[in-house]
Amino acid sequence: xxxxxxxxxxxxxxxxxxxxxxxxxxxxxxxxxxxxxxxxxxxxxxxxxxxxxxxxxxxxxxxxxxxxxxxxxxxxxxxxxxxxxxxxxxxxxxxxxxxxxxxxxxxxxxxxxxxxxxxxxxxxxxxxxxxxxxxxxxxxxxxxxxxxxxxxxxxxxxxxxxxxxxxxxxxxxxxxxxxxxxxxxxxxxxxxxxxxxxxxxxxxxxxxxxxxxxxxxxxxxxxxxxxxxxxxxxxxxxxxxxxxxxxxxxxxxxxxxxxxxxxxxxxxxx
Amino acid sequence: xxxxxxxxxxxxxxxxxxxxxxxxxxxxxxxxxxxxxxxxxxxxxxxxxxxxxxxxxxxxxxxxxxxxxxxxxxxxxxxxxxxxxxxxxxxxxxxxxxxxxxxxxxxxxxxxxxxxxxxxxxxxxxxxxxxxxxxxxxxxxxxxxxxxxxxxxxxxxxxxxxxxxxxxxxxxxxxxxxxxxxxxxxxxxxxxxxxxxxxxxxxxxxxxxxxxxxxxxxxxxxxxxxxxxxxxxxxxxxxxxxxxxxxxxxxxxxxxxxxxxxxxxxxxxx
Numbered sequence: 001x002x003x004x005x006x007x008x009x010x011x012x013x014x015x016x017x018x019x020x021x022x023x024x025x026x027x028x029x030x031x032x033x034x035x036x037x038x039x040x041x042x043x044x045x046x047x048x049x050x051x052x053x054x055x056x057x058x059x060x061x062x063x064x065x066x067x068x069x070x071x072x073x074x075x076x077x078x079x080x081x082x083x084x085x086x087x088x089x090x091x092x093x094x095x096x097x098x099x100x101x102x103x104x105x106x107x108x109x110x111x112x113x114x115x116x117x118x119x120x121x122x123x124x125x126x127x128x129x130x131x132x133x134x135x136x137x138x139x140x141x142x143x144x145x146x147x148x149x150x151x152x153x154x155x156x157x158x159x160x161x162x163x164x165x166x167x168x169x170x171x172x173x174x175x176x177x178x179x180x181x182x183x184x185x186x187x188x189x190x191x192x193x194x195x196x197x198x199x200x201x202x203x204x205x206x207x208x209x210x211x212x213x214x215x216x217x218x219x220x221x222x223x224x225x226x227x228x229x230x231x232x233x234x235x236x237x238x239x240x241x242x243x244x245x246x247x248x249x250x251x252x253x254x255x256x257x258x259x260x261x262x263x264x265x266x267x268x269x270x
Numbered sequence: 271x272x273x274x275x276x277x278x279x280x281x282x283x284x285x286x287x288x289x290x291x292x293x294x295x296x297x298x299x300x301x302x303x304x305x306x307x308x309x310x311x312x313x314x315x316x317x318x319x320x321x322x323x324x325x326x327x328x329x330x331x332x333x334x335x336x337x338x339x340x341x342x343x344x345x346x347x348x349x350x351x352x353x354x355x356x357x358x359x360x361x362x363x364x365x366x367x368x369x370x371x372x373x374x375x376x377x378x379x380x381x382x383x384x385x386x387x388x389x390x391x392x393x394x395x396x397x398x399x400x401x402x403x404x405x406x407x408x409x410x411x412x413x414x415x416x417x418x419x420x421x422x423x424x425x426x427x428x429x430x431x432x433x434x435x436x437x438x439x440x441x442x443x444x445x446x447x448x449x450x451x452x453x454x455x456x457x458x459x460x461x462x463x464x465x466x467x468x469x470x471x472x473x474x475x476x477x478x479x480x481x482x483x484x485x486x487x488x489x490x491x492x493x494x495x496x497x498x499x500x501x502x503x504x505x506x507x508x509x510x511x512x513x514x515x516x517x518x519x520x521x522x523x524x525x526x527x528x529x530x531x532x533x534x535x536x537x538x539x540x
């Protein structure tokens with residue numbers, strides 16, 4: 001086999017690692033790929049780690065032990081993430097987004113691949129320190145961000161539904177009180193989730209935490225631990241507070257007719 | 271500024287380009303990033319193009335003209351994609367997936383970041399030759415794949431809803447006949463779509479094309495051209511055929527009680 005230059009090896013390793021964030025690749029994997037010695041791959045990894053640091057491309061980490069190797073985490077890609085979130089806040093502060101009833105239109109942001117990819121990485125970054133087996137969201141608007149967070153965490157996404165669907169098989173249904181006080185139902189396929197696993201709840205908007213509270217109750221039915229709850233946007237002063245320990249990427253002041261409102265990144269967003 | 275080695279430049283360019291598929295980066299963008307001459311970046315691009323070809327990492331393309339530069343497309347990443355799709359087909363042929371009524375459980379596949387990322391790239395690959403301004407899907411199950419296709423095409427995702435939602439603003443509603451013959455409604459926010467643009471419809475399952483037919487009708491209301499229709503899974507022998515020109519990634523034979531069924535990749539999947 002033709003010798004592969006370091007140039008090429010670094011480009012290939014970059015793509016393989018960044019395409020599968022949070023997955024551990026053994027050095028042997030790259031030795032086989034390049035038909036090269038472990039010491040050479042070790043040097044490559046060290047070089048790549050420095051380059052990624054220098055150019056703010058995320059973090060390359062060496063994991064020791066039997067299941068050890070190297071893994072990539074998209075932490076602070078492009079530098080500090082606060083300006084990225086501030087950019088979204090500015091878009092959300094466009095008064096033409098205010099809808100009758102004081103709602104804020106942000107479905108476009110929540111389905112834009114570039115925005116949701118960035119937000120998903122930020123959410124994952126906040127939970128890399130916590131064991132998470134899957135990301136849970138409730139249909140519909142939070143799905144894209146939740147998917148991107150799941151991808152960055154290297155775990156599956158599970159989607160709870162509003163009603164039981166025949167194509168989900170037998171399901172667990174619960175009732176919960178939504179943010180606006182109405183009684184809603186939530187349904188999740190029995191086969192979707194393993195008992196004893198750990199869920200990260202990701203959703204688009206928190207008014208009082210009603211829907212997330214429903215998801216917490218749903219997880220209890222499955223004997224699943226909730227490892228964290230994260231929203232894209234939350235009220236600065238929630239109308240109620242039916243959950244605890246949640247994070248929001250952005251905070252929205254009350255929207256009152258004729259008055260201006262603000263959207264700002266949460267303090268933990270650096 | 272310290273001189274940046276080719277090693278490093280190639281690693282950085284790989285990440286920047288692969289993280290933003292189908293987006294054109296000018297050579298000047300990288301000249302500024304590395305404080306280096308255009309001729310050097312040109313050589314880097316040529317090298318990277320060869321490496322990506324050699325290692326099946328996708329296609330790096332030079333685009334000439336005023337808006338020219340270099341763009342990355344995740345075409346045949348990892349080699350031929352047929353084995354990847356065959357792997358999904360094998361999973362779907364597990365008889366424990368058959369639900370009462372002849373439905374097939376595949377929500378888990380449709381929300382797995384690795385599967386939907388691969389399938390999204392395959393769908394995008396099939397439409398790189400066609401101008402597409404956005405991807406349209408109907409909630410819920412197709413959203414992850416549609417998002418990944420949108421990301422690979424570098425366009426937004428638009429999600430049609432089953433009912434009008436207050437937080438979507440004023441909306442266009444249509445009625446359509448679903449695959450199982452019932453009358454359903456579909457709603458899309460007025461502000462979601464620009465007149466005169468071009469939509470690629472992506473959805474999870476085609477029985478007779480009813481829902482997709484609804485999306486086609488909905489696009490007509492917005493004066494939007496349908497550039498293509500692609501499903502993750504379709505019936506080998508559809509119960510009806512309410513649309514035309516569609517593609518499916520995988521084809522499912524009829525599921526009859528007690529009989530075995532097959533799922534196979536479509537012929538266009540190479």
